[in-house]
Amino acid sequence: MNCSKAKVLMSAAIDGELNLKEEFELTRHLDECPECRSYFQDAKKTKIIIRERIVRVKAPQNLVESIVRMTNITAT
Numbered sequence: 887m888n889c890s891k892a893k894v895l896m897s898a899a900i901d902g903e904l905n906l907k908e909e910f911e912l913t914r915h916l917d918e919c920p921e922c923r924s925y926f927q928d929a930k931k932t933k934i935i936i937r938e939r940i941v942r943v944k945a946p947q948n949l950v951e952s953i954v955r956m957t958n959i960t961a962t
C-alpha cells in the first residue's frame with residue numbers, strides 16, 4: 887500500500903467504515919510508515935475535537951453512534 891491509499895483508509899477508519907481486510911492493511915502500513923502513523927494520530931485527534939463540538943450543540947442519535955464506534959476503534 888502507498889501513503890495516499892493509506893490516507894484514504896485512515897479517513898474511512900476514523901469514520902468507522904473500514905472492513906477487516908482494510909483495517910488490517912492500514913495497520914500494516916502504519917507499522918512500517920512513521921509518517922502516516924503520526925498523520926493518523928493527528929487526524930483522529932482533530933476529528934474527535936470536531937465531533938465533541940458538534941455534540942455540545944446538538945447530538946442526533948446517529949452521531950452518538952458514530953462516536954461510540956470511533957471510540958471502539960481508538961481503544962484497539
Ligand SMILES: [Zn+2]
Pocket residue numbers: 888889892915919921922
Ligand atoms: Zn505511509
